[in-house]
Amino acid sequence: MQDIVNKSDDKKTPYEIARNCRHYAMCKIDFLGSGVCDSGPEKHFVSFYPQGRMILYEALAGNKISVTEKCIEIADSCNLCGKCDYQCYFLNEMRPTKVMEALKNHVQTYIKNGGKIKLSKDDFLLAEIKKIVGENWASNDEAITVTYSHDLSAISDPKVPDYVVMPNTKEEISSLVKLFNKNKITYTIRGNGQNLLGFAINEGAIIDLNRMKTIEFDEKNWLVKVRPGVTAFDLQKQAQKRGYRINASEPAALLCANIMCSGIMSTFSTTYGINADNFINAEFVDHSGSLFDLNEISSPNLYSYKNLEHKDSPGICVSASIRLHPVTDDEKGILVPFETLNNALDFIKDCSIRHIGLALGIVGAEYISTFLSPTKKMASEIKNIFVDKLNIPWLVVVIGDKYAIRSISEMGFPFFDQNLFKSLYLGLPSLKTAQWLDLVKELSDDEPYSYLKVKSFAELFETALSPSPRLYSQEVDKELSPFFEKLFSHQEMTDLVWLNMYRIMSTRLGRKKPFLPALIYLPIDKDLINDFTDKFRLIAEKHGIDNDFGFITPIDNGKRCIFEYDFFYDYNDPDEIQRIRQVAMESNMLIDDYSVKTGTVKGHPYVLYQGFCRKENLLYS
Amino acid sequence: MAGKTKPVIALTGATGFLGSHLMATMLAKGYSIIVFGRPAKNESLKERISRLLKWFGIGSFLDQVKCIDADFSQDNLGIENGEYSRLCSVVDSVIHCASDTSFSENKREKVMAANVNNLKGILEFSKNAHISFFHYISTAYVAGTGVSFCKEILSSAKSFTNVYEESKAAAENLISMFCQKNSITLSIIRPSIVYGDSQSGRSLKFNALYFPIRSAQSIRDIYLNDLSNNGGIKAAKNGIYIDNDGYLFLPLKIYLPYEGDLNIIPVDYFVNATIKIIENCSQGGIYHLTNNLPTTMKIVAKYYEQLMKVRGVEIIYGPQPDNLLRNPAEELFDRFIEPYRPYLSDNRVFDRTNTILATDNLNPPKFTYEIFKTCMEYAIKVNWGASIFA
Numbered sequence A: 001m002q003d004i005v006n007k008s009d010d011k012k013t014p015y016e017i018a019r020n021c022r023h024y025a026m027c028k029i030d031f032l033g034s035g036v037c038d039s040g041p042e043k044h045f046v047s048f049y050p051q052g053r054m055i056l057y058e059a060l061a062g063n064k065i066s067v068t069e070k071c072i073e074i075a076d077s078c079n080l081c082g083k084c085d086y087q088c089y090f091l092n093e094m095r096p097t098k099v100m101e102a103l104k105n106h107v108q109t110y111i112k113n114g115g116k117i118k119l120s121k122d123d124f125l126l127a128e129i130k131k132i133v134g135e136n137w138a139s140n141d142e143a144i145t146v147t148y149s150h151d152l153s154a155i156s157d158p159k160v161p162d163y164v165v166m167p168n169t170k171e172e173i174s175s176l177v178k179l180f181n182k183n184k185i186t187y188t189i190r191g192n193g194q195n196l197l198g199f200a201i202n203e204g205a206i207i208d209l210n211r212m213k214t215i216e217f218d219e220k221n222w223l224v225k226v227r228p229g230v231t232a233f234d235l236q237k238q239a240q241k242r243g244y245r246i247n248a249s250e251p252a253a254l255l256c257a258n259i260m261c262s263g264i265m266s267t268f269s270t271t272y273g274i275n276a277d278n279f280i281n282a283e284f285v286d287h288s289g290s291l292f293d294l295n296e297i298s299s300p301n302l303y304s305y306k307n308l309e310h311k312d313s314p315g316i317c318v319s320a321s322i323r324l325h326p327v328t329d330d331e332k333g334i335l336v337p338f339e340t341l342n343n344a345l346d347f348i349k350d351c352s353i354r355h356i357g358l359a360l361g362i363v364g365a366e367y368i369s370t371f372l373s374p375t376k377k378m379a380s381e382i383k384n385i386f387v388d389k390l391n392i393p394w395l396v397v398v399i400g401d402k403y404a405i406r407s408i409s410e411m412g413f414p415f416f417d418q419n420l421f422k423s424l425y426l427g428l429p430s431l432k433t434a435q436w437l438d439l440v441k442e443l444s445d446d447e448p449y450s451y452l453k454v455k456s457f458a459e460l461f462e463t464a465l466s467p468s469p470r471l472y473s474q475e476v477d478k479e480l481s482p483f484f485e486k487l488f489s490h491q492e493m494t495d496l497v498w499l500n501m502y503r504i505m506s507t508r509l510g511r512k513k514p515f516l517p518a519l520i521y522l523p524i525d526k527d528l529i530n531d532f533t534d535k536f537r538l539i540a541e542k543h544g545i546d547n548d549f550g551f552i553t554p555i556d557n558g559k560r561c562i563f564e565y566d567f568f569y570d571y572n573d574p575d576e577i578q579r580i581r582q583v584a585m586e587s588n589m590l591i592d593d594y595s596v597k598t599g600t601v602k603g604h605p606y607v608l609y610q611g612f613c614r615k616e617n618l619l620y621s
Numbered sequence B: 001m002a003g004k005t006k007p008v009i010a011l012t013g014a015t016g017f018l019g020s021h022l023m024a025t026m027l028a029k030g031y032s033i034i035v036f037g038r039p040a041k042n043e044s045l046k047e048r049i050s051r052l053l054k055w056f057g058i059g060s061f062l063d064q065v066k067c068i069d070a071d072f073s074q075d076n077l078g079i080e081n082g083e084y085s086r087l088c089s090v091v092d093s094v095i096h097c098a099s100d101t102s103f104s105e106n107k108r109e110k111v112m113a114a115n116v117n118n119l120k121g122i123l124e125f126s127k128n129a130h131i132s133f134f135h136y137i138s139t140a141y142v143a144g145t146g147v148s149f150c151k152e153i154l155s156s157a158k159s160f161t162n163v164y165e166e167s168k169a170a171a172e173n174l175i176s177m178f179c180q181k182n183s184i185t186l187s188i189i190r191p192s193i194v195y196g197d198s199q200s201g202r203s204l205k206f207n208a209l210y211f212p213i214r215s216a217q218s219i220r221d222i223y224l225n226d227l228s229n230n231g232g233i234k235a236a237k238n239g240i241y242i243d244n245d246g247y248l249f250l251p252l253k254i255y256l257p258y259e260g261d262l263n264i265i266p267v268d269y270f271v272n273a274t275i276k277i278i279e280n281c282s283q284g285g286i287y288h289l290t291n292n293l294p295t296t297m298k299i300v301a302k303y304y305e306q307l308m309k310v311r312g313v314e315i316i317y318g319p320q321p322d323n324l325l326r327n328p329a330e331e332l333f334d335r336f337i338e339p340y341r342p343y344l345s346d347n348r349v350f351d352r353t354n355t356i357l358a359t360d361n362l363n364p365p366k367f368t369y370e371i372f373k374t375c376m377e378y379a380i381k382v383n384w385g386a387s388i389f390a
């Protein structure tokens, strides 16, 4: 099994590639500016995006379903343009077009050989659903339903729903809820299925909200109202165009889903906050199909917080008014290196208390090398260089205006500024063979990273690494390198501010293997955090599961932080799935233990469906 | 094992540069050596010693060495009681070579712990073993700053260039008092800066003399790469170019505070002189293993230019002018050599009276271009130590 994960795509069969689709939904957003699969935005069902076709092909090739009408339509609507190769390779080093070709071949061969095409019939309920949403926006065709059998999580078993429905208005949603209640049909809401716990799959009906993409800015009130199909990426783009920023988590996550699920958090949460800090109002369809507005006095109090694992969802969020944040034109990103986690913790706490920096996050060498490297192989080489040669096991990412950056400089911390970062990033391939790095390490003996204070180090560093989009692109598959070269000539691809506010790199974390995070809210307490780190590692090692430190972001003036620790597993290996489940259970028990012991630790499962709560209620009650 | 004609020596620091060279020569001379040391992350002490002996070409002498895992910060050196007593009964002399050689003020606590606080264990062992001789490998620079003639006596210096010198001076005084109290004959051996073997160029460590050369070579390579692969735009910006005769012109002005020497000795001299002192000096004493014919950075710079086919290095004695414009190479080089700068132009003179007597007038060689070339070529061959055991 391990072999399939590590095999490069040109050696994998289409079936193996399809089975490794990470279901991150990143092919639904145009994060590289290369455009998205043409059929997706037209048909909206995930089935018409590369991700859906991967699942469909896996089901067909694995004889789980047979060729249906929709299957032909899905296969035919792929024009083999290759855009998904760019996107998927960028994130996961995968080349889905091989699967798309195989899907088309499979269907064509099946038809040529006189195979019977399975026709789906509208049953009573489907007919009723279609009356509400229209003929094109509901289906029970297996080729559609099977593509909703997965979400990102692989620790929950896939489930094929009976129907998939795509409403376009809150009234339609209300009618659907009433219809499902009346007919005792389970329904599950689906954003982009990016939650990490398998909450967007179920039997019964799936309500996919991806048609509801309206965005309305109300600039004088510093808010933007989105309907529930809007992704973080698309909204950030619109906001940026108008000179604002929103607090966005994963780019493919739908904002309403994200708030609904556990609340938006990102490195910008240091100043923009979490949970209720991120929105001004929201509208819902409740479980009976009635509409309510969060600002009404009679509405359920979603601002409160209850320490309950897996609390019930309050209903379907049909719009949210998201807060807009001002942006200044002197914002910059820097990377501050640290030899120990404790020193990095002291630093972020200090910055956070003193209101220095807009976004702060500690990342380990695994994270940073994974994010920066275009391939898995390079990521592991670069990780070693960071740790062994540059003596940088920890980095703090800071986004701030010129005053913040100046303060950090005055505090005496050497850092990689935007220019050095760009050289480092686009010069990564040279770093692998740079002998002068040994000297840099010795130079740090006296004062760690003091070379960063040498005025012209940046120039010499640039001379030594000869960074360029071309150099960087030499690391990727030959056919894709011209595209990558062009892509990396775009200023934003090496701009720390842009990279942080769009977060397009973070899905690379699952490139080597899919991951399951343990997420905790806790004080910035070094002993506590080191304890958690050690114990998570021990749990993972006991079960033979790869693991690593994820990130830490301070929140609420340094009074608390968000800590992610990641576990990696192969979701095509049933044995590893069993083991990761065990790891998840033991990690949750560990968090529960500390929660009781300290009274200050909160685990992620206790925040689910409470994303609308006030952070004060979550953190301090 | 060779017969009991030679004393049994307990040696610390045998995995270091000086200690390993001493060990190798003493083994070849038939000494039995008990090494007190530590395992590395993935290697036992014995494996480390074995690897070193193979490097010296005397792998078969491993039988003559007994390796004892010792922790100098622990009582009884962390050695189990029975073994400790057995060791006490066989050891005749101690050579204490183990040392933390970091100059970094940030590492003060660690350096002081290793070089001063942890002496207690090895001194107690010496007392318990009733040894006759304690040989301490120190440094000529315990003399401290502001002294012009450094005598072969205990240092009373108050100011030092770095924490390493300070710790070694403190250690000498402490050991001296202890040995006096316990009637142990003490010899203190004070080498100046030690480089590789003057004949073969071989070395195990590439700091001190090597560091400025290595830094300059790295900077040279960065610009050579720029010139050959990237059109030399950055090089041109800084007035760097390749001359008609293939030499790289790379302006590198090195400011040293005043005119002075660079006192360096080869490791073969260090070993031979130390063994002579150990064998000849029954009454103990302090010995400067320094060079009466010191070289200068001007000479080294010339050697460097010749070997690396470079021009443009200028050694300037005197204070660096304020607001002086430095090119990136100069700025980085300045930073690289900062910890070593006080040793690059040094006008201290070292008394060698005791040494001359104890070593039958053995002198280190003058640092010639041939020696420089042999040593640097070896360093480059083993990638400044990175591939020494590859």
Ligand SMILES: Cc1cc2nc3c(=O)[nH]c(=O)nc-3n(C[C@H](O)[C@H](O)[C@H](O)COP(=O)(O)OP(=O)(O)OC[C@H]3O[C@@H](n4cnc5c(N)ncnc54)[C@H](O)[C@@H]3O)c2cc1C
Pocket (backbone or CB within 6 Å): A024, A151, A152, A188, A189, A190, A191, A192, A193, A194, A195, A196, A199, A200, A209, A228, A249, A250, A252, A253, A254, A255, A256, A257, A258, A259, A260, A261, A262, A263, A264, A265, A266, A313, A315, A316, A317, A318, A506, A507, A509
């Ligand atoms: C690589 C990676 C990194 C991540 N990092 C972060 C991070 O830093 N910060 C962060 O906040 N999250 C993070 N997440 C988690 C993820 O972004 C959120 O869980 C987000 O909610 C997923 O959005 P989605 O549209 O995919 O929701 P889905 O997975 O489709 O749905 C999430 C849940 O909400 C329900 N739901 C969806 N829409 C609605 C609605 N309108 N009304 C009611 N219920 C609804 C679904 O039924 C499901 O239970 C990360 C995920 C990945 C894969």
Ligand code: SF4
Pocket (backbone or CB within 6 Å): A036, A037, A038, A039, A049, A050, A053, A077, A078, A079, A080, A081, A082, A083, A084, A085, A096, A097, A100
């Ligand atoms: S190759 Fe097919 S699936 Fe991939 S983006 Fe192009 S049309 Fe879509």
